[in-house]
Structures are given as structure tokens and as C-alpha cells.
Amino acid sequence: MGQLLKKPKTKVLKQGVTLVHDTEAEKAPLKYVSFKLVDIQANAIYEETLGSYECCIVVVRGTVTVTDGEHVFSNIGTRSSVFERKPTDSVYLSNGRSFTVTGTSEACIALCYAPSNKQLPTKLIKASDVGIENRGQLQNKRLVHNILPDSDKTANSLLVVEVFTESGNWSSYPPHKHDEDNLPYESFLEETYYHEIDPPQGFVFQRVYTESRNIDETMAVENGDVVIVPAGYHPVGVPDGYASYYLNVMAGPVRIWKFRNEKDHEWILSR
Numbered sequence: 646m647g648q649l650l651k652k653p654k655t656k657v658l659k660q661g662v663t664l665v666h667d668t669e670a671e672k673a674p675l676k677y678v679s680f681k682l683v684d685i686q687a688n689a690i691y692e693e694t695l696g697s698y699e700c701c702i703v704v705v706r707g708t709v710t711v712t713d714g715e716h717v718f719s720n721i722g723t724r725s726s727v728f729e730r731k732p733t734d735s736v737y738l739s740n741g742r743s744f745t746v747t748g749t750s751e752a753c754i755a756l757c758y759a760p761s762n763k764q765l766p767t768k769l770i771k772a773s774d775v776g777i778e779n780r781g782q783l784q785n786k787r788l789v790h791n792i793l794p795d796s797d798k799t800a801n802s803l804l805v806v807e808v809f810t811e812s813g814n815w816s817s818y819p820p821h822k823h824d825e826d827n828l829p830y831e832s833f834l835e836e837t838y839y840h841e842i843d844p845p846q847g848f849v850f851q852r853v854y855t856e857s858r859n860i861d862e863t864m865a866v867e868n869g870d871v872v873i874v875p876a877g878y879h880p881v882g883v884p885d886g887y888a889s890y891y892l893n894v895m896a897g898p899v900r901i902w903k904f905r906n907e908k909d910h911e912w913i914l915s916r
């Protein structure tokens with residue numbers, strides 16, 4: 646297996662709290678992004694103190710109460726499956742904050758991190774604040790939930806987005822990259838993909854490849870896998886009969902998402 650596909654590796658942290666993914670523990674080759682996925686049973690409590698990282702807690706499914714000791718966001722989360730295709734609630738927390746997440750039902754949370762040295766207010770990003778966007782045409786149609794886009798100044802460097810791609814369609818396509826710190830033409834942003842598939846026995850394909858091909862991995866991604874994108878193009882193709890969900894976390898030196906499409910495939914956009 647290559648370096649970029651991470652299978653779930655469950656670790657019980659305490660009764661009712663299971664760590665499913667941890668890109669740092671997996672030694673992902675990333676400097677700006679880290680990602681955890683945690684399952685929480687009802688009434689169980691996950692707790693953490695952030696060091697030099699800011700964090701966006703996305704309630705992937707189920708409901709939870711989040712507090713940083715100052716603010717309490719009770720019973721947040723909107724869906725029992727991502728495939729309800731409705732936006733969810735999230736909480737932004739600055740570096741240095743301590744927080745707890747208590748399951749108010751059985752729940753799954755994503756913890757999306759990026760380095761930060763700036764104190765910003767804790768904020769509830771309500772499902773109703775999430776921008777909904779339909780992108781693309783033909784078999785390139787996909788639905789996007791913008792949780793923390795670059796136009797929203799809640800975070801210092803984190804960008805967070807959910808993407809739904811229906812059966813037979815392609816997303817993160819035509820292939821684009823954001824691996825050169827060369828604004829205004831392109832920004833450098835690392836990225837992680839947390840994938841779910843409906844029905845769960847399915848798979849999707851994701852290729853991650855750089856211009857030079859020093860990275861070139863084509864992966865069969867299964868339900869619950871994480872894909873690391875340290876650099877390069879990163880398209881996703883969804884087989885007939887299956888629907889794809891992924892949660893993207895991006896961060897880099899400048900909080901701007903400025904990508905470049907691969908020239909050979911840009912014609913896809915003008916059909």
C-alpha cells in the first residue's frame with residue numbers, strides 16, 4: 646500500500662470514546678493539516694487541550710454538547726447519516742483552548758486542525774450558516790457544503806468543506822492542485838479527505854499526483870478511509886450505484902483557496 650491512504654485504526658481512549666483516525670499518530674507527511682475522527686457514545690465525554698493548533702469540530706453524525714469552559718453549545722448536530730445530505734453544526738476553537746464534547750446521542754465528530762498563533766473567538770458555525778453550492782455539470786455535478794470557506798474570517802488558517810458526489814459522477818475534477826505558494830495565481834494548501842460511501846460496501850477511486858509525478862498514487866478508497874494530499878492533483882471518481890461523501894480540511898501559509906486546473910483536462914469545463 647502507498648503512503649496516502651489511511652485505513653481506520655480504532656483506539657479506545659476511554660469507555661464510550663473511540664479514536665478512529667489520527668493523521669499525526671499515522672505520521673502523515675503534512676505540516677499544516679491534521680485530522681482526527683472520534684466516535685462518542687451517548688453521555689461519554691471526549692476532552693482535549695489545544696496546543697498551537699486551532700480546531701474546527703464538525704458533528705459528522707449524531708448530536709453532542711461542546712463547551713470550552715466559557716461557551717456551551719448544547720445538543721448540536723443535525724443528522725444521523727451524512728447521506729441525509731443536509732448541513733451540520735460545527736464549532737471553531739482557537740489555539741490554547743480546552744474543550745469537552747459530550748455525546749447527547751451516539752455521535753461521530755471530526756476534529757480538523759491547523760497551526761495558529763492567533764487568538765480568535767470560539768464560534769458555533771450553525772448548519773443554517775453553511776453555504777450550499779451546486780458545482781459542475783453533466784457527470785461532474787456535485788453538492789458542496791462550505792463550513793469554513795476562505796471568505797469566512799472565523800478561522801486563522803483552517804478551511805473546511807463537505808462534498809457529496811452522486812453515483813457515476815466525478816468531483817475534485819477536472820483535476821486541480823494548490824501546491825505552489827504563488828499568489829495571486831495559486832496558493833499552497835495541504836488537504837485531507839475523510840470519505841464515506843453509500844451503501845458502505847462501495848468504493849471510490851482517488852488519484853493524487855504531482856506535475857513531476859514524484860507523487861502518483863491511485864487508490865481504491867473504502868468507507869471510512871482518509872486520503873492525505875500533501876501536494877498535487879486529487880480527483881475522485883464514483884462508481885455506478887454508489888454515492889460519495891467526503892470532508893476536506895485544508896490549510897497552508899496563507900488562508901486563500903486558489904487552485905489551478907490541470908491544463909490537459911480543463912476543456913471538461915467548457916463542454
Ligand SMILES: O=C(O)C[C@@H](O)[C@H](O)C(=O)CO
Pocket residue numbers: 780787789806808816817818823836879893904
Ligand atoms: O469542487 C469539488 O469537487 C471539491 C473540491 O474542490 C475539494 O474541496 C478540493 O479538492 C479542494 O481543493
